[in-house]
Amino acid sequence: MPWQSLRNALLFNAVFSFVCGAALLATPHAIAALLGEVPVMLCQILGVGLVLFAAEVAWVGTRKPVPRLLAKLITAADVAWVAGSVVLVVAAAGFLSFWGQILILDIALLTGFCAWCQWRNLKVDRPVVA
Numbered sequence: 447m448p449w450q451s452l453r454n455a456l457l458f459n460a461v462f463s464f465v466c467g468a469a470l471l472a473t474p475h476a477i478a479a480l481l482g483e484v485p486v487m488l489c490q491i492l493g494v495g496l497v498l499f500a501a502e503v504a505w506v507g508t509r510k511p512v513p514r515l516l517a518k519l520i521t522a523a524d525v526a527w528v529a530g531s532v533v534l535v536v537a538a539a540g541f542l543s544f545w546g547q548i549l550i551l552d553i554a555l556l557t558g559f560c561a562w563c564q565w566r567n568l569k570v571d572r573p574v575v576a
Contacts, residue, residue, distance in 0.1 A: 452517055455563035456507030459520070460500045462556060467496030481546035499523075517568060524561035528554045 470477055470493030478486045506516045531554035535547050542550070 450567075452512050452564060452567035453507050455560065455567050456503055456512065456517060456520065459524070459560040459564065460504035460507060462560060463496050463503060464500035466553065467493045467498075467500060469493075470496065480543065480549065482543035483541040484546070514568065517564060521561050521564040521568065524557050524564070528558045528561065531557070 470489045474486045474489040474493065478484045478489045481489075503520055506513060506520060531550050535542065535550055539547065
C-alpha cells in the first residue's frame with residue numbers, strides 16, 4: 447500500500463511511471479491517435495522520459511534510508527506534472543480528443559495520488575539513525 451511508507455509510495459510511483467512510459471514506447475501510434483493531434487515522436491520522447499524517471503524514483507525508493515531531499519524533489523515534480531496536465535488540457539483543448547483529455551486527466555489524478563502519498567509520508571516518516 448503506497449500510503450503506508452515513503453518507500454512504498456516511491457516504489458508505487460516508480461511502477462506507475464514505468465508502466466506509462468512502457469505503454470508510450472510500445473504503442474506510440476495508438477496512443478497518439480487516441481490523444482488527438484499529437485505527434486508520435488512526442489509520445490516516444492515522453493515514454494523515454496517516464497522510463498528514466500521511473501528508474502530514478504525506484505533508485506531513491508530503494509535507498510536505506512530514503513534520501514528525503516530527493517523524495518521531496520520527486521514529489522515536487524509530481525505536483526508540477528499535475529499542474530502541467532491541467533494547463534495542457536485547457537490550453538490544447540482544440541488539439542486533444544475527448545478521450546485524450548480524459549486520459550491526461552486520469553494520469554494526472556494518479557500522479558496526484560502518488561504525490562499525496564509521498565508528501566504524507568515525508569511528514570510522518572523519520573530517517574532511521576543507526
